[in-house]
Amino acid sequence: MKWLRENLFGSWGSTLATLGILWLAWTLVPPFVQWAFLDAIWLSPDSRPCRAEGAGACWALIAEKHRFILFGTYPYEQHWRPGVVILLLLALYVASALRRFWRPALALAWLGGLALIGLLMWGGVPGMPYVENERWGGLALTLLLATFGIAFAFPISILLALGRRSRLPAVRAICIGWIELVRGVPLISLLFMASVMLPLFLPEGVSIDKLLRALIAMIVFAAAYLAEVVRGGLQAVPHGQVEAADALGLGYATKTLLVILPQALRIAIPPLVNTFIAFFKDTSLVVIIGLFDLLTSIKVALGEPMWSGFGVEAYLFASLVYFVFCYAMSRYSQNLERGLERNRTHALKGA
């Protein structure tokens, strides 16, 4: 009772706001529940029951198309391969999130994992026929784009960030040029550039496929944004650390690798995770250049005459999938931030 009085009816304005929200909930929530759950059509091989009078949400679309949404146009009888890839990626994400696993072996696990993923997706060995990457798609492709994008962009971004703080003017100018140029333009323009201009850049006869071109654009894009985050971490390393390393007579490479980067990256983890989230969301833009990711699969499924008109259900489902991944990452980043904060104050008290 006391809690209610303090937190919901503390003042006239507060009471008014509470009543307003309750009224809104009363008018909006029951019809939504009715539509989304009670009247919903969960399973149906076609859309006829969904089009009946009084039918609710047509989740049958998702149920019917779930293979297509997960794997795109990957050959049907080979679907277990991208399925395993999705599980493998999820396992790698979870392992990387647990601090218990933060040791050099994790990097090896990633290298091995990525190689295995490449083998599974392409195949070409006995028992696994070759599948060209034009046919990769769905959630598997979204996760692959995000993972490989970050995996390549991250090392580049460290170099860019170090270069931007370098004392050598030419190095600095090139790094600033890359970072500011990329951050100043929308990702779409880079994707367009990759899909229509990149083929012109290469000598005659050499061509790279659409997926790789898009991936290159995403890497160039992500590297610039990550570089700014890494730079923030580099700036936060106390100057005394640099001086101590110099006093020990360490060279640039040893000083950077052993003293500065470990501290800078640790400080930068929470904002790095936020950049990962933004990048994960940005992979959805490949729909514009016609790559077959999760969002494209859903759009294509909606393009069939039988299922057209159920965009609300389909995009609610897409939102849910993206939300689950992004929300997990953002909660993780918040927890980590709190943990790091605690460690730091702990260390200070100990000192």
Next chain:
Amino acid sequence: MRARAAALQLALVAAVLFVFWYVASNTAQNLEARKIASGFAFLAREAGFEIGEAPFLTYSAADSYARALLVGLINTFRVALIGVVLATLLGTLVGLARLSRNWLLAKLAALYVEVMRNVPLLVQLFFLYAVITENFPGPRDALSPLPGVFLSNRGIALPLLAPHAAHAWLGAALAAGAVLAWLLARWARRRQAFTGQPFPVFAAGAALVLGPPLAVFLAAGAPFALARPELQGFNFAGGANLTPEFATLLGGLTLYTAAFIAEIVRAGVQAVDRGQFEAAYSLGLPRRRTMRLVILPQALRVIIPPLTSQYLNLTKNSSLAVAIGYPDLVSIANTTMNQTGQAIEGIAIIMGVYLTISLSISALMNWYNRRIALKGARA
């Protein structure tokens, strides 16, 4: 050491130059082989495609590509400017709601922020577009949540102030009042610096800004007629009619960016130390002036830099228009590239425009940051 640094830089510059030369020579060869023209001469040619909405500028398919691109640029600015204003208003409200002592309100605001930030903007745009075009009724039985406002699958029709001769004078009076108020504020600041006597700048300034337009308004007989949209044939006429594409893009950009702005506003208010409130009160400053003279300047110093970068993000995100068919700069440049085959020029135009916007805003920001930076503190 010196020599090594110089050699390293020389090698790097040489490598970059080589890559540029290699790409340029390949491109030149490829263009020649595919018989693609280069240069910007195509801009003067006839575009030959219609554009769904071209406000402020008449346009027809017979006009040039340059004019079509200009229409696109205007459309980009139109959605970005309105979006920035609406997102700032909504974001500030949500940010303050998150700090509310009302538990329900704070939780509702937090829910809004989490949902919006964790779903890609493009998915939100597709969703809104599906809601408008698939689920709204036709114009004949349009929803009318407020009198004069109609929601239908043809877009959103809003009432608009009917044009009146006095409105131009109203604007002139407002501008004159603003200039006077600015001069008054300058004079008052100088007088306070010399004599220590404060002047009620805010009240006097508000009177100066709002007084003359109000006088003009009343003198002209209070011309406040709304042009209401009315159903004519298959669509609404009169008032302002937002197309489904514009409404989707504006709504999506506003709702999405507002979530980020809300977090910035919240962080800004929380960044001001409690001691600042207490110090101001113990100096005897009343609450209003505490907010205006002590709290707001400090909160704004934290808020404004990330806020501008959100404005830039909103402008860059408006390029997602191409996915739902709103004719912004990117989608018109895309059509142009498809028709002329001159991809390099088209992409150069897109990048050039966005870079100009971004770099000028960041230059402005740097100037502003230097101005408000604490004296003696290094940026």
